[in-house]
Amino acid sequence: MSKEELKIRLAELFPAAVFEEGAEWTTVAIDAAGWEGFAREVRRAEGLEFDYLFCVTAVDWKTHFTMVYHLTSTLYRHVLVVKAKLDHEQPVIRTVSDIWRTAEFHEREAYDLMGVVFTGHPDLRRLFMTDEWKGWPLRKDYEDPVNMIKL
Amino acid sequence: MIEEVGTTAEGDLVINVGPQHPSTHGVLHLVITLNGETIKKVEPHLGYIHRSIEKMCESLSYRQFIYVTSRMDYLSSHINNHGCALCVEKGMQIEVPARAKVIRVLMDELTRLASHQLWWGAMAMDVGALTPFFHAFRERESINDIMEETCGARLTMNYMVPGGVMVDIHPNFQKRVKEFIQFFRGKIDEYDELVTGNVIFKSRMKGVGYLSPESAVSYGCTGPTARGSGVSCDVRKLYPYEVYGQLQFEEVTASGGDCFARYMVRMREMRQSLSIIEQLIDNIPEGEFQAKTKAVLKLPKGEFYSRVETARGEFGVYIISEGATTPYRIKFRSPGFSNLSALDHMARGHKIGDLVAIMGTLDLVIPDIDR
Numbered sequence: 001m002s003k004e005e006l007k008i009r010l011a012e013l014f015p016a017a018v019f020e021e022g023a024e025w026t027t028v029a030i031d032a033a034g035w036e037g038f039a040r041e042v043r044r045a046e047g048l049e050f051d052y053l054f055c056v057t058a059v060d061w062k063t064h065f066t067m068v069y070h071l072t073s074t075l076y077r078h079v080l081v082v083k084a085k086l087d088h089e090q091p092v093i094r095t096v097s098d099i100w101r102t103a104e105f106h107e108r109e110a111y112d113l114m115g116v117v118f119t120g121h122p123d124l125r126r127l128f129m130t131d132e133w134k135g136w137p138l139r140k141d142y143e144d145p146v147n148m149i150k151l
Numbered sequence: 152m153i154e155e156v157g158t159t160a161e162g163d164l165v166i167n168v169g170p171q172h173p174s175t176h177g178v179l180h181l182v183i184t185l186n187g188e189t190i191k192k193v194e195p196h197l198g199y200i201h202r203s204i205e206k207m208c209e210s211l212s213y214r215q216f217i218y219v220t221s222r223m224d225y226l227s228s229h230i231n232n233h234g235c236a237l238c239v240e241k242g243m244q245i246e247v248p249a250r251a252k253v254i255r256v257l258m259d260e261l262t263r264l265a266s267h268q269l270w271w272g273a274m275a276m277d278v279g280a281l282t283p284f285f286h287a288f289r290e291r292e293s294i295n296d297i298m299e300e301t302c303g304a305r306l307t308m309n310y311m312v313p314g315g316v317m318v319d320i321h322p323n324f325q326k327r328v329k330e331f332i333q334f335f336r337g338k339i340d341e342y343d344e345l346v347t348g349n350v351i352f353k354s355r356m357k358g359v360g361y362l363s364p365e366s367a368v369s370y371g372c373t374g375p376t377a378r379g380s381g382v383s384c385d386v387r388k389l390y391p392y393e394v395y396g397q398l399q400f401e402e403v404t405a406s407g408g409d410c411f412a413r414y415m416v417r418m419r420e421m422r423q424s425l426s427i428i429e430q431l432i433d434n435i436p437e438g439e440f441q442a443k444t445k446a447v448l449k450l451p452k453g454e455f456y457s458r459v460e461t462a463r464g465e466f467g468v469y470i471i472s473e474g475a476t477t478p479y480r481i482k483f484r485s486p487g488f489s490n491l492s493a494l495d496h497m498a499r500g501h502k503i504g505d506l507v508a509i510m511g512t513l514d515l516v517i518p519d520i521d522r
């Protein structure tokens with residue numbers, strides 16, 4: 001499906017979705033509360049079948065967080081970028097590890113480094129940091145006087 | 152983590168493999184739950200070589216951050232650098248000279264060969280054959296020497312820069328690469344005779360660590376790991392970059408889904424890489440090796456994603472720019488990270504000895520996973 005066709009199809013399925021212009025791939029911003037339903041639908045719907053989640057990124061925008069999901073279909077090869085805005089005080093979003101198994105590790109990484117909480121995740125623990133680590137290293141306000149991260 | 156050693160309520164044995172264990176090829180720590188000798192669960196504990204490279208990159212300029220990425224997948228450092236350079240070029244809309252494009256592909260394929268050679272030696276060693284390791288390192292040495300002559304480095308190359316490559320190839324480059332191809336063609340046949348046809352090796356590999364195509368996709372596996380399950384995912388074919396679109400080569404896939412299929416994919420990929428190098432080595436265009444770029448690079452506000460095929464799979468670079476000289480956020484999608492997540496799924500139900508074989512065919516490089 002071409003970029004335009006994909007956009008039309010998604011607009012039909014999800015009237016509330018907001019499209020971002022000028023990006024390389026079809027980029028859609030959705031409400032974090034609707035993420036699970038959205039994910040199940042794009043994974044299942046005929047002609048979309050986004051079966052491969054290839055990148056999960058959490059971004060700290062200081063006032064809020066954004067979760068960015070890069071999806072593609074091994075059948076149609078179209079790409080979809082989904083963004084969900086999260087609250088900065090309590091960043092919470094539903095896990096999609098039951099839809100795409102790869103999300104289990106990626107979400108653990110986002111939790112470990114950004115402090116984003118994924119509800120329903122089977123095993124939400126620190127991944128790289130030790131269990132007793134304090135703070136979320138990839139956040140913009142993170143300071144660590146002992147371990148040099150900022151150069 | 153240490154208290155996890157012992158027995159569980161059901162009488163299962165919990166043991167640790169690593170972080171200092173020869174078969175984990177680096178500091179990977181696995182906590183394995185065993186019922187007798189049968190694996191019930193494998194749980195990777197990561198982070199022993201986590202350096203927070205993504206955070207570091209946020210304070211490095213677009214020229215500097217490429218150097219750090221050589222330290223991720225140190226066996227594919229050229230290809231890591233390549234992915235980053237492509238992403239910056241995409242943002243800056245830099246047109247890379249034809250000569251640089253060909254040099255880049257040549258270096259990528261040589262890297263892939265060197266990486267697969269090391270994997271082959273280590274893989275055979277994992278299942279109990281020590282000799283191949285010495286063979287593989289002997290051949291890999293020739294590639295390292297070629298690289299050293301041109302880039303000055305043997306492992307962390309830092310050769311690809313935004314706009315092209317850092318320096319032109321060494322005058323001896325073409326001659327030595329041709330000599331190497333001649334030499335290595337014979338060696339691959341030797342590899343096959345030594346290991347591939349071996350009955351003991353086959354019995355350790357066949358039917359072990361099955362990964363279905365559906366699971367491979369769901370776990371986000373890429374590279375030879377997914378292609379061993381018949382999933383077509385070669386970035387060089389699907390989303391050609393540089394001159395890959397004009398080259399004659401096959402995307403190697405196998406349908407077995409087991410360790411032997413993944414093994415065969417890599418073995419055949421080596422021959423494909425040789426063929427790519429042969430097609431290009433006499434056709435390096437004359438001209439500039441680097442485009443003229445500004446001293447200070449400022450990516451326009453926006454998001455840029457580039458992907459390349461490393462020896463382990465799809466490597467993605469995702470840059471979010473706010474228009475400054477440093478990236479606002481950078482994310483590296485490393486192939487090993489996703490491939491590792493399928494380990495538990497593949498190993499369940501197998502004997503503990505098979506785990507080493509399964510890990511061997513995943514071709515894990517831990518700094519690539521930990522970043």
